[in-house]
Structure formats: structure tokens, C-alpha cells
Amino acid sequence: MTLRHRPERRLRRLAAVLLACVSATQAAHAAPATTVRPARETLDAIVDDAIARYQPPGLAVAVIVDGEVVYTRTHGERVAGTGEAIDRDTLFKIASNSKAMTAALLARLVDQGKLAWTDPVVRHLPGFRMHDDWVTREMQVRDLLIHNSGLGAGAGDLMLWPGPNRFTRADVIRGLQHLEPVYSFRSRYAYDNTLYIVAGEVAAAAGGAPYDVLMRREVFAPLGMDRCQAGQWRRDEVGNLAQPHANGEAGAPVAVGLDAEVVPDVPMMAAGGLRCSLDDMLRWTRMWLRPEQSGLDAEGRPWLSRAQREEVWTAHMPMPLTTRMREWDDSHFSAYGYGWRLTDVDGTWKVSHTGTLSGMYSALTLLPQLDVGFVVLINGNADELRTVLTQALVKGFTRPGEAGLDVAHYAALLARERAARPAEDREAALAQPRTGVAPDEMASLTGRYRDPWFGDITICGDGARVEFRSAMSPRLHGTVMRSGSRLLVDWTDPGVDAEAWLDFARAGGQGTRLSMAKVDPEADFSYDYEDLDFERVDDCTTP
Structure with a gap:
């Protein structure tokens, strides 16, 4: 056995232990007969505080419990200063929440027998090359989704954004061979986007149609996500689009990167280029929480088989368990599935992802054992807003009735984190x-x-x-x-x-x-x- 195989073997043992921990966590914390729902006034107070504190240009929030949409809230404008209000049909860039949809598309193709998770990537894309020939040969479809390639975080992202640009998917895939790894293959987690573009092209090759066509046919249409957009489309025909914003003078939001009349099919589509509305994201959320009621075909079969749902939500790659996760949520594990982050919070399972583009933020958080989901869409630079709002919403269900776990509390904790960081060199440079x-x-x-x-x-x-x-x-x-x-x-x-x-x-x-x-x-x-x-x-x- 060569030395190159040993990190993978150790990683598989670790993943097996981690998966056992996940299963034990789920078994030990069975869903209650009835989830305690915060009053609408409580949810309104959380969202009101977040809006007042961070003043985003636009925001859309929703909560779904037991398959029922129990709360929605929209605020602000699609473009600051225009008076065009955000509503439940407004399209937002969901950024990296696109990854779960790409993974689900591949899972559909696995269900259809058109590919296997363990297929070598070169079986579907013969021209695919990584910097190391051994990695090229060994890279499987599953590896494209779990951030274990050995590349550094964000490697090659300058081919994707700031967009639009002139790179094509072929350019991105061709460029991978020039990106030198900083870790051993399959030895550790480091977030990437470029390999999700490869995953999208694997789907296209196996499915016999371009990625955007497959996404509309296999994901959007059967789930009723009618406003979601993939590929190239026309701005004015679709309409009702939130635009990204940067912070201008005195912190006032300024629209940047406005869409042209023809919205292009950008190379990063499979990694972070899809757009959806709040109602679309609620349909997506309901499918994952209530698969027996959503996306059924004419014969009553679920949109994804149970086997593929479990595969997507399996802990495939260990992730760092941060101090914040331990202190805020009493978390015991952290891992990446296929397009999803997996952890535990206050004794219940959490499945989630975020999306971040310049001027656009999203978050989708599921508590499957409580049958609860949250959607947050923002058209401004809003990292802290997303963090504290999502955290306060989650605590309303995982620690119901406990006072003080609100937006102000988590904003204060973030301020304390910033104050504790040594920032002298950074501040001096800036x-x-x-x-x-x-x-x-x-x-x-x-x-x-x-x-x-x-x-x-x-x-x-x-x-x-x-x-x-x-x-x-x-x-x-x-x-x-x-x-x-x-x-x-x-x-x-x-x-x-x-x-x-x-x-x-x-x-x-x-x-x-x-x-x-x-x-x-x-x-x-x-x-x-x-x-x-x-x-x-x-x-x-x-x-």
C-alpha cells in the first residue's frame, strides 16, 4: 500500500466513528410529539430587532413547522431608493445554497441509474485533470461535493467572480490542473467552488443535457419551484429581481453589479449561481422535511429515494468544530454531506447551508427532528445579520421560552469576539x-x-x-x-x-x-x- 492511500484509510475510519456519533445523537433525541412554536409576536420581535440593528436594503424570512408555513416576513426594496418592494416572489441569488440543489440533481441521476457516486470523474469527463495525475485518476463523483480535494480554500474562485467575466466552464475545468494542492487528497476539509462546477458538468454528461436544462427538468419543475432560474434568461421577462448592494457612504446601501437585460449562464451556476424566491425555497425546504408529501410523481413515489436522501445527509467529511459552535449550541460534531453542513444544536440534529456573494446573502437551516426549517434571503452585505438572525430563530425552537437568546445577545457575542482578536497588523495595513x-x-x-x-x-x-x-x-x-x-x-x-x-x-x-x-x-x-x-x-x- 502506498503512502498516498493511508490518509484516505484513516479518514474513512474517522468518518465511520463520526457517522456513529450522528446516529447516536439522532436516536437519543427523538422528535417531540408537538414542536413548541414561538408566538408570531416573538418571531416579529426577532426580525424587527435585526432590521433595526443592521438596516438591510431588502430581506425575506420564513419559518416552516410540521409542513406548514407558520411565518413569513418581507422587508425593504429590490433596489435601494426605487420603492420596489421585496415580496415572496422576489428572486434572490441563493449563492452556495445552489450546492445542495446540484447534489440533489446528481442524486436523482443516481436513482435513475445514470451514474454512481463512486464513478471516477474521468469516466464522465475524460478531459478532467487535477495537478496530480494520481488524484485525477482517483477523484470520484462524491469527492467533487465534499471539499476534500487538497486544494486550498477558494482555490480558483477568481475564475468565477467578481462576475460577470469572460471565463467559461471549460476554462475553469482546464485551469484546475494548474492549481497546486496545499494538502493531501482526502486528508482534510477545505471549502471549494470549482469542483462543484465539475460536478455540474458530470451531471450534464450523465444526464444527456446541459446543467441548466437538467436543473429545471429534474429539480425545479417536479418540486414546483416555478420562479427559480438557471442558465441564461431575460431580466424583464422574469421580473421582480433583488439586486446586490454594497455599503456606500455612511453605511448607506448602494446597488452594485446590476443585472443586464440578458442574465448570462455564468460558469459558477452549479456552485452558486442559481436564483430562487422565498416561496421557492419554502417548497425546497418542505421537500426535505416532508418527503412523503412533496414532489411525488404520478405513481406516488417520492422525488428522491430514501437511500439517496440518506446518502446526501451522511457525514462524509469531518469539519472543524469551532469554539462558537460548542459555546453557542453545545455542538458535538461537525461534518459535510453532499451540499449540506451537518451538526447538532442543543441536542437535536441540524442540517444547513449558507450562501455568500458580494452583496447577496442566504441561509437555509433545517431541524429535521423538530420538523422545522428557516429561510433567510438578504440583498446586502450581511454576514453578521444572517448569523444573529438565524441563531435567534433557531433558539426559539431548540431552547423555547429561554429569555435573552435574542438578536442583541448574539450581536454582543460577535462584538466580543472581534474585540478579542489581535487586529493591530490588519488595522495598520488598512x-x-x-x-x-x-x-x-x-x-x-x-x-x-x-x-x-x-x-x-x-x-x-x-x-x-x-x-x-x-x-x-x-x-x-x-x-x-x-x-x-x-x-x-x-x-x-x-x-x-x-x-x-x-x-x-x-x-x-x-x-x-x-x-x-x-x-x-x-x-x-x-x-x-x-x-x-x-x-x-x-x-x-x-x-
């Missing part, structure tokens, strides 16, 4: 004054640079400034600035919210190389500048 750089100051460094997976960029003079431009990702355009002793790029687009350091190096006769890194180390990992390795290939005067 606070450094910036000055423009004249082209003659960088004459020896300007030119065209190339990365094997991201493609070409130019760093060239434009009047009195030096501009950074990406050929494949047009929104990555900004001005080169000096901050202290270093250079950074200040992006022009307010929706691109993670500035990047520019570090140039000359390696003997090998020419000039450029590496990049996030100025704010706490910025979203999808700005994976650290995976880039540019080489200067031409000067600025060449057409």
Missing part, C-alpha cells in the same frame, strides 16, 4: 495612507503578465496613473497605489471589496514575476490572489 504611482516610477515593472489559469493582466500607464486590468475578469480593474513601502491595487468597482498587494520579484535571468495577496487577511477567501503566479511576457506598447 489605515496606511495611499498615494498614486506615476508611470515613470514603475517603468521597469509595467507590462503584460500571464498566469497559467487566470490568463493575462496588464499593468500599464494611463495618463498620470498606472492601471491594473484583467483580460478575462473586467471588473478587476483598478489603480496602482503606494501604501507605506508596498504597492497595492485599489479596485474601481465598489462591488469588488478586497484590495490586493502587488509584489514584484526578479529571479535572475527568468524575468519579472508578480504575486498578489489580500490587503485585508480577513477578506473573503474567494479572492484567492495568493494562488496567482504571474510572469511578465510582454511590454505595454504591444497591441
Whole structure:
């Protein structure tokens, strides 16, 4: 047995122990005969406090109990300042909550005998390549869904966003071979998006139709998710769309990245590109909580077989159990299924996922043993809002009647976490004054640079400034600035919210190389500048 197989063997033993713990947790905490429901006034108070505290541009919230929608609430505007109100049919980008739908699509194909979870990926996509040939051969369909590839968190995400851009799914898949792993295959969890794009293409190959066609046919149509959108569509024909927002002056929301008339079929569709309304997400939620009542075919058979439902919600990959999870929820395990996060909270099972795009946040939380589900959709930058709102809603069911577990309580805990973090270096970097750089100051460094997976960029003079431009990702355009002793790029687009350091190096006769890194180390990992390795290939005067 080679050394490469040993981490997988250890991981399987650990997963078996973890699965036993999950089963024991479920058996020890059987669902009560009747779930205690907070009064509507209690739920309203939670949502009111969240709105008042964080003032999102738009918000849609719902609670479903025992198969019944017991609470819905919509607030705000699709685009700030327009007066166009959010309602239950408003489409939101659900971001990474798309992953569970992609996994379910694959599960449908498994039920239909068109693929198996243990199929090698190359059986369906012969051109698929990872950086390591052994990993290429061994990668199975199931591995695409559980973040165990060995790639670093968010590796290759700059091919997906900020969008829209010029990368295709073929570009993303072709670029994987250039992304060097930072861990051994199957040895640990590190969140990725790019392999979900591969999963979508596996579905297309096995299902005999493009991903968006399969998603509409196999998921949206049978479950009655009529407003959900996949692939390319026309904005004005669909209508009622929430748009993403960034924080403008004095924190006021400003719409960014507005949809054009034709909404494109973006490469990240299978990882985070689907859009759905609140009512669509409630139908999706009901199917998982009440499969015997939702999505039945003409013969009364459930939309997914019991075997595939269990496979999707099996703890396939251990995840870190954080201090917050232990202290807030008394959690004992954490794992990833196929497109779902699995844990326990206050003695009951929790199945959930979140979705995060610049200016759009979502959360879907299920407590299957209590037959309870929550949907939260927000069209603004709202990480903390999503966290405290979801947490307060969950506690209303897992610790009913216990005072003080409200929005204010969890907001205070987050503030305490921030205060405890050493932030001196981060704050110093962000606070450094910036000055423009004249082209003659960088004459020896300007030119065209190339990365094997991201493609070409130019760093060239434009009047009195030096501009950074990406050929494949047009929104990555900004001005080169000096901050202290270093250079950074200040992006022009307010929706691109993670500035990047520019570090140039000359390696003997090998020419000039450029590496990049996030100025704010706490910025979203999808700005994976650290995976880039540019080489200067031409000067600025060449057409």
C-alpha cells in the first residue's frame, strides 16, 4: 500500500466513528410529539430587532413547522431608493445554497441509474485533470461535493467572480490542473467552488443535457419551484429581481453589479449561481422535511429515494468544530454531506447551508427532528445579520421560552469576539495612507503578465496613473497605489471589496514575476490572489 492511500484509510475510519456519533445523537433525541412554536409576536420581535440593528436594503424570512408555513416576513426594496418592494416572489441569488440543489440533481441521476457516486470523474469527463495525475485518476463523483480535494480554500474562485467575466466552464475545468494542492487528497476539509462546477458538468454528461436544462427538468419543475432560474434568461421577462448592494457612504446601501437585460449562464451556476424566491425555497425546504408529501410523481413515489436522501445527509467529511459552535449550541460534531453542513444544536440534529456573494446573502437551516426549517434571503452585505438572525430563530425552537437568546445577545457575542482578536497588523495595513504611482516610477515593472489559469493582466500607464486590468475578469480593474513601502491595487468597482498587494520579484535571468495577496487577511477567501503566479511576457506598447 502506498503512502498516498493511508490518509484516505484513516479518514474513512474517522468518518465511520463520526457517522456513529450522528446516529447516536439522532436516536437519543427523538422528535417531540408537538414542536413548541414561538408566538408570531416573538418571531416579529426577532426580525424587527435585526432590521433595526443592521438596516438591510431588502430581506425575506420564513419559518416552516410540521409542513406548514407558520411565518413569513418581507422587508425593504429590490433596489435601494426605487420603492420596489421585496415580496415572496422576489428572486434572490441563493449563492452556495445552489450546492445542495446540484447534489440533489446528481442524486436523482443516481436513482435513475445514470451514474454512481463512486464513478471516477474521468469516466464522465475524460478531459478532467487535477495537478496530480494520481488524484485525477482517483477523484470520484462524491469527492467533487465534499471539499476534500487538497486544494486550498477558494482555490480558483477568481475564475468565477467578481462576475460577470469572460471565463467559461471549460476554462475553469482546464485551469484546475494548474492549481497546486496545499494538502493531501482526502486528508482534510477545505471549502471549494470549482469542483462543484465539475460536478455540474458530470451531471450534464450523465444526464444527456446541459446543467441548466437538467436543473429545471429534474429539480425545479417536479418540486414546483416555478420562479427559480438557471442558465441564461431575460431580466424583464422574469421580473421582480433583488439586486446586490454594497455599503456606500455612511453605511448607506448602494446597488452594485446590476443585472443586464440578458442574465448570462455564468460558469459558477452549479456552485452558486442559481436564483430562487422565498416561496421557492419554502417548497425546497418542505421537500426535505416532508418527503412523503412533496414532489411525488404520478405513481406516488417520492422525488428522491430514501437511500439517496440518506446518502446526501451522511457525514462524509469531518469539519472543524469551532469554539462558537460548542459555546453557542453545545455542538458535538461537525461534518459535510453532499451540499449540506451537518451538526447538532442543543441536542437535536441540524442540517444547513449558507450562501455568500458580494452583496447577496442566504441561509437555509433545517431541524429535521423538530420538523422545522428557516429561510433567510438578504440583498446586502450581511454576514453578521444572517448569523444573529438565524441563531435567534433557531433558539426559539431548540431552547423555547429561554429569555435573552435574542438578536442583541448574539450581536454582543460577535462584538466580543472581534474585540478579542489581535487586529493591530490588519488595522495598520488598512489605515496606511495611499498615494498614486506615476508611470515613470514603475517603468521597469509595467507590462503584460500571464498566469497559467487566470490568463493575462496588464499593468500599464494611463495618463498620470498606472492601471491594473484583467483580460478575462473586467471588473478587476483598478489603480496602482503606494501604501507605506508596498504597492497595492485599489479596485474601481465598489462591488469588488478586497484590495490586493502587488509584489514584484526578479529571479535572475527568468524575468519579472508578480504575486498578489489580500490587503485585508480577513477578506473573503474567494479572492484567492495568493494562488496567482504571474510572469511578465510582454511590454505595454504591444497591441
